[in-house]
Amino acid sequence: MTATSRDLLDSLLRAGLAAADPAQIVPPCLPAPAATGRTLIVGAGKASAAMASAVESHWPANLPPPTGLVVTRYGHAVSLDSISCVEASHPVPDAAGCKAAQKMLDTARDLGPNDRLIGLFSGGGSALLTLPAGAVTLEDKQVLTAALLRSGATITEINCVRKHLSAIKGGRLAAAAYPAHVTNLLISDVPGDDPGMVASGPLVADATTCADARSVLNRYAIDPPERIRRHLQLESSETPKPNDPRLAGVETVFAARAQMSLEAMARSAREAGITPVILGDSIEGEARDVARVMAGIARQVARYGQPAAAPSVLLSGGETTVSLRGEGRGGRNTEFLLALAIALEGEPGVHALAVDSDGIDGSEDNAGARIAPDTLARARSAGVDAKGRLADNDGYGFFEALDDLLVTGPTLTNVNDLRAILILPGN
Structure with a gap:
């Protein structure tokens, strides 16, 4: 050459890359700060820490700073003031990501109708924001994630499975935050820019089903751990659907896409x-x-x-x-x-x-x-x-x-x- x-x-x-720089693209997309109530920042992904830094840099000085937690990949953290930043493993999840996801979910549950939650999600969030649902264990998800990555399955198929094994993805974080005001700010890494697929959509209602997840595993001849097999058969494992009133008021904004x-x-x-x-x-x-x-x-x-x-x-x-x-x-x-x-x-x-x-x-x-x-x-x-x-x-x-x-x-x-x-x- x-x-x-x-x-x-x-x-x-x-x-x-400049067109997707969080420092430039996030500030114009931020909602107007609420005059009353708390503002909680949550996020996951390879860009989430940089997105949180952009929020802090453009927050009005006359208002209390936002608090919250973002989780990013090892080596992708940045220095933040009022928002905590945790590093975790990608693409195979680890315990650090699980701990951060649990704290994020618990904090969201404390929000009330006068509070605001701003989600900062980008590619990589699915692995980083891992919180196994039901009897499924972290080890189960690690085994399955490795198998899916080897199989040649598309990111859409992989995220379909992830949603139905998670206590926080597939709209469950938004359901936990109800009735707070929710803004879902995204840097999209998924083909077609489906907001439900960015970080497996923690704040987005999910139209896929457990049957769809089982179909993906069958398509690629993946034999999952027994606890995962049983979990995907349970009606209680379904994600919040598009008609769920708890997610009706979520505002989704794309800050960047391919x-x-x-x-x-x-x-x-x-x-x-x-x-x-x-x-x-x-x-x-x-x-x-x-x-x-x-x-x-x-x-x-x-x-x-x-x-x-x-x-x-x-x-x-x-x-x-x-x-x-x-x-x-x-x-x-x-x-x-x-x-x-x-x-x-x-x-x-x-x-x-x-x-x-x-x-x-x-x-x-x-x-x-x-x-x-x-x-x-x-x-x-x-x-x-x-x-x-x-x-x-x-x-x-x-x-x-x-x-x-x-x-x-x-x-x-x-x-x-x-x-x-x-x-x-x-x-």
């Missing part, structure tokens, strides 16, 4: 004289399958100028999945890029990056990676077998060997994956 192409792609990424970041990236591309083509903000599917499709589109641009002539950039968001077949390291973005490089076979003029906008691709230390027309040639020279690494789900190892990992550190936001495929002419 030339310095020019690398710099251009990096500038697009910076624009996309489309906003893609549009910011598109504006940045136009300023650089590059034609942007937004392919979609909710693209799902196996990472390697999505890569083959996008390789075909990139070739069409390079060879025929369709749907836009080079120089152009294909932009997309969403969340692909990886069905684990090997023992390698890597997340869905390195898997996507490795498969894309293989499918492109060194197509001249095509460069790309793909990242998880939270700065962590899967469970590794990179946000994603980059490819260029010479990626496969450099791999061969280094003795790195691209197809073998893909078969082993070792995208991280492949790009680490080429020094092409993209490392940002935690970005303190999360609008899911951002991908940019740059096609330059005359190469």
Whole structure:
């Protein structure tokens, strides 16, 4: 990848991340502070601590500061004054997340009709805000979460199951806070921006059922722990539904979503004289399958100028999945890029990056990676077998060997994956 192409792609990424920066996007979305009563802040997700910081920074000085608790991933905490911040494990939950969720639920139950609850939820909140319901244990949920992550199930399917095993998600936190005034402020990381799927919707009525959750487990041939199996058979395990009067007054506001970041990236591309083509903000599917499709589109641009002539950039968001077949390291973005490089076979003029906008691709230390027309040639020279690494789900190892990992550190936001495929002419 030339310095020019690398710099251009990096500038697009910076624009996309800036469009989802909690410090900029949260303040305009905050409700007017109540003149009477308490204001409780609760939240969960990779962006929740940064969102809470934005609340504190813009709270009127003449009013008592809000109190509350947010839980975020280890390494994503920020310094807060009146709001407590707890770090917990993601994507497999731990006891710290359970303890925080229980405290959050107990505090919400104390609210009255003159009080206000403001929820700050973002991607990652489902794992971080874990509070097993009924007889289900944390260990049960850890086992099941690991199985779901290996299965290739979509985030929508995973969250459907999570809701029905939780004492706080799927609208249960809002039910506990009734009759307080509730505002649900979201940074969306889910394809389609369903508010009930962001952090598994603690403040959102749930239209899915236990039968839907059982169907997901059957679809992926997952044999859950016995306590989970029994719990999903109980009528009492159902979540609050859309007609539940306790949730009727909840106000939901999207502070950021993938489309906003893609549009910011598109504006940045136009300023650089590059034609942007937004392919979609909710693209799902196996990472390697999505890569083959996008390789075909990139070739069409390079060879025929369709749907836009080079120089152009294909932009997309969403969340692909990886069905684990090997023992390698890597997340869905390195898997996507490795498969894309293989499918492109060194197509001249095509460069790309793909990242998880939270700065962590899967469970590794990179946000994603980059490819260029010479990626496969450099791999061969280094003795790195691209197809073998893909078969082993070792995208991280492949790009680490080429020094092409993209490392940002935690970005303190999360609008899911951002991908940019740059096609330059005359190469």
